Each structure stands twice: as structure tokens, then as C-alpha cells.
Amino acid sequence: RCNGIQLAGVVFDTMLASYVLNPETSHKLSDLGLHYLGIEAQSYDDLVPKGKTIGDLDIPTVADYCGMDAYTTFGIVSKLREELAKIPALQELLLDVEQPLEPVLAEMEYQGISIDKDYLEQFSQELEKDLVAIKQQAYQDAGQEFNLGSPKQLSQLLFEKLGLDRRKSRKTKTGYSTDATILAKLQGDHPVVDAVLEYRSLSKLKSTYVDALPALMRSDTKRVHTDFNQTVTTTGRLSSSSPNLQNIPIRTDFSRQIRKGFIPESGWLLVSADYSQIELRILAHLSQEPVLVEAYQTQADVHTLTAQMLFDKEDITAEERRLGKIINFGVIYGMGAQRFAREAKVSTAEGKEFIDRLNQRYPLVFAYLEETKKKAIAQGYVETILGRRRYFSFSGNSLRRLQGKPLDQIDLDKLKSINPYDAGSLRAAANSPIQGSSADIIKIAMVNLYQELHKYQARLLLQVHDELIFEIPPDEWEELQVKIRETMESAVELSVPLVVEIHAGDNWMEAK
Known part of the structure; x- marks a missing residue:
């Protein structure tokens, strides 16, 4: 796409077919070739030495590798089609939902999303001050200085010096565990536990998102481009990586401020369309x-x-x-x-x-x-x-x-x-069945919306489980607000109505 090449004419995707047949198994081409054809193909990792790329290898070697990929793909298509034909619902799922979703995700990856670099850098400085204050409070609560990031020092402090209940923890090589689950059990037992939990949470948000996101901006587009993984989860949900934009937290004031750093194209609106209580609605439909x-x-x-x-x-x-x-x-x-x-x-x-x-x-x-x-x-x-x-x-x-x-x-x-x-x-x-049906519904909505959006400048940017994020020019907002809601609410027919809440703003926090 970056080089002006538009892929077209994909009639069968072997990786997606494998995923639809059984999400629990490996969908790597080499594993599928071994399973269906008995072919032991060389893997990319074995072919390309560490620190090198495939471009560093001689052409005959690369030709053999690529030729085997093509041969394996061609060979397993008939085998996968035979298996799918035995289960018509899965065949329909592949041809009507998963394969049509591929170009939608490709477009979303290509578009990326803008982030406000200056805002995040300023927010990072504010968080650093907060972390220093929390650390000083933890020292005061503990009656001594200690390394908040050291499990060993924290274990000694909590269970030896402060004498907290060891039955709420478990023995490790370095003492008693102080992982997130243990600290959650100890919450409220001593003020220092609350301080450590707050410090860890804030520190993780800062390093994972506030500091990391600006570094992940592409120099040419000035946007962050995530990878959407279609064949990873066992439930049918999409996942996101490099960076994971489906995991941007929302529950606390601090985490909502991270969402404030995601912005639309200059002069446009960022729009969030979210299925309301979709899993409970699916449960009502399935249980009657x-x-x-x-x-x-x-x-x-x-x-x-x-x-x-x-x-x-x-x-x-x-x-x-x-x-x-x-x-x-x-x-x-x-x-x-x-x-x-x-x-x-x-x-x-x-x-x-x-x-x-x-x-x-x-x-x-x-x-x-x-x-x-x-x-x-x-x-x-x-x-x-x-x-x-x-x-x-x-x-x-x-x-x-x-x-x-x-x-x-x-x-x-x-x-x-x-x-x-x-x-x-x-x-x-x-x-x-509940989580998977929710995934199916939003995938159908994305495919249908993709067809609608061809008539507009507006773009679909992200999918975060039950939520879709768009950037829309102001003059298209009124018309698209109705179309997006109607398209999402009519994705499937249940015995209860699907309801979509849709909001626009100058950033992701305002659009919720």
C-alpha cells in the first residue's frame, strides 16, 4: 500500500481458514504444511541469521524458500476447503466475516492514529512529580526508605518489619511474593501497600503509554500505526500489538488523561461509537x-x-x-x-x-x-x-x-x-459464546461500515473490543452519526435491541 500497490482478488486465506476451523492450534504455514501435506519446510528464523534480513541472502536461497511457501499454500487450500465444507457455519464465517475484514484492518493499519506529542511529554513530566510524591509518602508510611520496584525489599518490609499476614501471600525463593494479586489481597492492611500499588500502576502507565507512544510515531506520517492480529485470540476477538492500543486503560483519571493524547487530523473530530452492555444483551438473547x-x-x-x-x-x-x-x-x-x-x-x-x-x-x-x-x-x-x-x-x-x-x-x-x-x-x-458473539457482531459492523465510508472522507482508525474509533470531518459528522449508529445496531438481529452510544470530541477522552 505504501508503494501504491492495492491488493485485490484474495479468494481464500489459509491462515484465516485454519483459525476459523480451530483457534487453539498453530496457523503458521510451516505447521499447516507439516499437518496436511507432511512437508517439513524451513522456517524464516532458520533461514535468516540474527541481525540480517531476507534481503541479505542470495536469490536462489530466497527463491527456494518463497517457492516452498507458494507450493505449501496451494497444496493446503483443498484440504482446508474440505474441512470447512463439513461445517457450513464455519465456511460462512470465513467467507462472509473474516476474509472481508482483512482489507478493513489493512486500511486501519495504514491510516494509523495521530497523537499529541507535546501533550504527552508535558503529561510525563507531571507524572514524574506525582511518582516522586508517592514514593516519599511510601517512605513515610514505612518508616524507612526502600526500593519500591524490588520484590525482595518489599517482601522484607511487609512481612518481616511490618508483620503483615503471610497467609495472604506465598513463599518464593527470595521471601514472600508481592505480585499484583498478593498486594490486592493486602490492600487496606497498611497504608504503604496502597502507596506501592498506586506507584506501580502510575509507573506502568507512564512507561507503557505516556513515554512510549511518542517514540512509536512514524517519522513520515507522524502517526502511530498498530498491528491488528486476526488469528491470535481463542474467542474470535481481535488483538492489537506494536503498540497495543486496545489496552489503553479508562477507569482512572490518570488513564483517561492518556486517552486525551489521541487526536484526529487537524480540524476534524475524533468519534467513539460503543456498543452499550453488548455482552449482557447477548446473554439475555442466548438465555432467553x-x-x-x-x-x-x-x-x-x-x-x-x-x-x-x-x-x-x-x-x-x-x-x-x-x-x-x-x-x-x-x-x-x-x-x-x-x-x-x-x-x-x-x-x-x-x-x-x-x-x-x-x-x-x-x-x-x-x-x-x-x-x-x-x-x-x-x-x-x-x-x-x-x-x-x-x-x-x-x-x-x-x-x-x-x-x-x-x-x-x-x-x-x-x-x-x-x-x-x-x-x-x-x-x-x-x-x-458471549464474548465470541460480541466479537462476531462488531466484525460484521466493521465490514458493513467499510463499504459505507468509501463515500466519505471519514476513516475508521481503531477497534477496541466493543468500541470503534473514527476521525470525521465536521461537515460529515451529522450524516455519519446516524449511519454509524444504524449500521452497528443492525449488524445482527437479536431478540433484544443492540444500542450504540456515539460521541465526538477533539480527542479520545472527550469522545467517551
């Missing part, structure tokens, strides 16, 4: 829980509704609604009583009571999640609304004995023990 379906059809506030059910009263406080929101989203990710209690800041007994009560009020939700887990065990995979599959294998005998059984013969409550790996797999299995 009447209370949730009716709530979304009548545009009721689902978090307030859940809180009203949990607390058995009409008038709900902001704090009670917050608990309703935590438990609603927690259900999707298999949140247990302990984790809910930790996040909601209630006792474990109260956490269990809340989840039990939710189970009684939304029985079809929990029945759907249990059935999905059973499907993962019985058939070895679960599916999204479009039929995208995610495969699961289980290590414990208790679950392996149930493979291939009818669903009505699987009773998870009667199993005496499930090992942590299998328990994690079951939680992932329950969540995958």
Missing part, C-alpha cells in the same frame, strides 16, 4: 431470561433492575446500583462469591447470598451457563451465535469420563472435585 429480555426491550436500566431484585426494594442508591452492575458483569465471567465479595467490598457470606439470590431471580441465565459448560464437556467445544467454535479439553478424569455423554446425564453439582485448570476451562467455556 424473560426479565432481562423485557428489560432491554423496554429500555429499562438492567443494573438498577438487578439491584432492586437483590435488595427487594424499589428505590435504589448509587452504591446499590454499583453492586448490581458488578454482579451482572461478574456472572458473565463466572465470578464466584469470594471474588464478588472482594470487588463489592462485602463479606464472603454476603457475596454468596447475593449470587444465590441472583440465581433465584434469573434462573434461565444460570441454566444457560450450566448447559454451555456441559456442552464443552460433552462435545468438546462451544459456539457463538454465528457458529464460531472454541474447543476445550479437560485433564481431570471426572470430566473426561463425561465426554460424549448426553447433556441430561451430566450433573456438575455431583462432581466431588474439579481441578483448578478444568474449573478455569469451564468458566471460559461459559463465557466464550
Whole structure:
């Protein structure tokens, strides 16, 4: 593209075909050639010495390597097509969603996104002052100076000098662990823990984004160009790398200020279009829980509704609604009583009571999640609304004995023990159709929007899970605001409406 070459005529992509058939396996051409054709091809890493590029090699060597790539690709196409023909839903997923998405992502990578270098450099200086102040506060709380980045020194301080509860940590070679999970458990036990957590969080934001992003700007475009990875996640979601722009945090004031550094072309608007509560809407559709379906059809506030059910009263406080929101989203990710209690800041007994009560009020939700887990065990995979599959294998005998059984013969409550790996797999299995369907929906929306945007100057720049980021000239904003919303909300038809919130501003923070 940078050299004026527009790719056209791609009729079959072997990497995407492999990904659609089974996202868990390797999609490297050399691995596919070995699997389908028995060809042991030389890898790029073996071919090109460290510190060299392929341009440093002689032409006959490169010709052999490239020829084998072409030969392998040609050979595996028929094999992959045969497999896809056996599962029509996956064939459609490849041809109607994944392959049409390729040119969309190529265009997004080519366009990149502008960043305000001066603003980020000034913000970096402010953060440095904040870090110094937090460090001094940590020294004061601890009664001594120590290296906040040293696990060994922090372990000695917390568990030897200050005598914090070692049962909340685990033994390591250098003492007791002070990783993020351990510090989260210790939060509130001593002021120095809070200071260390704040320091680590701020320091990471500064180094990962505020300091790194200006260095990643291309000198010719003055923009940052991320890579969108289409065949990496097991759920169907896209991922982003070099840099990862899907991981720009939003929860704190500091992290929102990082988003302020992303700006549109001069004189244009930066626009964020975000699916509202899409995973909960998908859960309502898949489970057909009447209370949730009716709530979304009548545009009721689902978090307030859940809180009203949990607390058995009409008038709900902001704090009670917050608990309703935590438990609603927690259900999707298999949140247990302990984790809910930790996040909601209630006792474990109260956490269990809340989840039990939710189970009684939304029985079809929990029945759907249990059935999905059973499907993962019985058939070895679960599916999204479009039929995208995610495969699961289980290590414990208790679950392996149930493979291939009818669903009505699987009773998870009667199993005496499930090992942590299998328990994690079951939680992932329950969540995958929801998260994967969300990924499918926004991919369809992106493909449809790409066709629409050809008529305009506006550009699609980023996808961040349920959110799309555009830059739009002001004179196109009014018309495109309607088109973007309509296109995204009509991507698929569910039994509940899809709702898109769309905002424009001079930067990404203002557009939220």
C-alpha cells in the first residue's frame, strides 16, 4: 500500500481458514504444511541469521524458500476447503466475516492514529512529580526508605518489619511474593501497600503509554500505526500489538488523561461509537431470561433492575446500583462469591447470598451457563451465535469420563472435585459464546461500515473490543452519526435491541 500497490482478488486465506476451523492450534504455514501435506519446510528464523534480513541472502536461497511457501499454500487450500465444507457455519464465517475484514484492518493499519506529542511529554513530566510524591509518602508510611520496584525489599518490609499476614501471600525463593494479586489481597492492611500499588500502576502507565507512544510515531506520517492480529485470540476477538492500543486503560483519571493524547487530523473530530452492555444483551438473547429480555426491550436500566431484585426494594442508591452492575458483569465471567465479595467490598457470606439470590431471580441465565459448560464437556467445544467454535479439553478424569455423554446425564453439582485448570476451562467455556458473539457482531459492523465510508472522507482508525474509533470531518459528522449508529445496531438481529452510544470530541477522552 505504501508503494501504491492495492491488493485485490484474495479468494481464500489459509491462515484465516485454519483459525476459523480451530483457534487453539498453530496457523503458521510451516505447521499447516507439516499437518496436511507432511512437508517439513524451513522456517524464516532458520533461514535468516540474527541481525540480517531476507534481503541479505542470495536469490536462489530466497527463491527456494518463497517457492516452498507458494507450493505449501496451494497444496493446503483443498484440504482446508474440505474441512470447512463439513461445517457450513464455519465456511460462512470465513467467507462472509473474516476474509472481508482483512482489507478493513489493512486500511486501519495504514491510516494509523495521530497523537499529541507535546501533550504527552508535558503529561510525563507531571507524572514524574506525582511518582516522586508517592514514593516519599511510601517512605513515610514505612518508616524507612526502600526500593519500591524490588520484590525482595518489599517482601522484607511487609512481612518481616511490618508483620503483615503471610497467609495472604506465598513463599518464593527470595521471601514472600508481592505480585499484583498478593498486594490486592493486602490492600487496606497498611497504608504503604496502597502507596506501592498506586506507584506501580502510575509507573506502568507512564512507561507503557505516556513515554512510549511518542517514540512509536512514524517519522513520515507522524502517526502511530498498530498491528491488528486476526488469528491470535481463542474467542474470535481481535488483538492489537506494536503498540497495543486496545489496552489503553479508562477507569482512572490518570488513564483517561492518556486517552486525551489521541487526536484526529487537524480540524476534524475524533468519534467513539460503543456498543452499550453488548455482552449482557447477548446473554439475555442466548438465555432467553424473560426479565432481562423485557428489560432491554423496554429500555429499562438492567443494573438498577438487578439491584432492586437483590435488595427487594424499589428505590435504589448509587452504591446499590454499583453492586448490581458488578454482579451482572461478574456472572458473565463466572465470578464466584469470594471474588464478588472482594470487588463489592462485602463479606464472603454476603457475596454468596447475593449470587444465590441472583440465581433465584434469573434462573434461565444460570441454566444457560450450566448447559454451555456441559456442552464443552460433552462435545468438546462451544459456539457463538454465528457458529464460531472454541474447543476445550479437560485433564481431570471426572470430566473426561463425561465426554460424549448426553447433556441430561451430566450433573456438575455431583462432581466431588474439579481441578483448578478444568474449573478455569469451564468458566471460559461459559463465557466464550458471549464474548465470541460480541466479537462476531462488531466484525460484521466493521465490514458493513467499510463499504459505507468509501463515500466519505471519514476513516475508521481503531477497534477496541466493543468500541470503534473514527476521525470525521465536521461537515460529515451529522450524516455519519446516524449511519454509524444504524449500521452497528443492525449488524445482527437479536431478540433484544443492540444500542450504540456515539460521541465526538477533539480527542479520545472527550469522545467517551
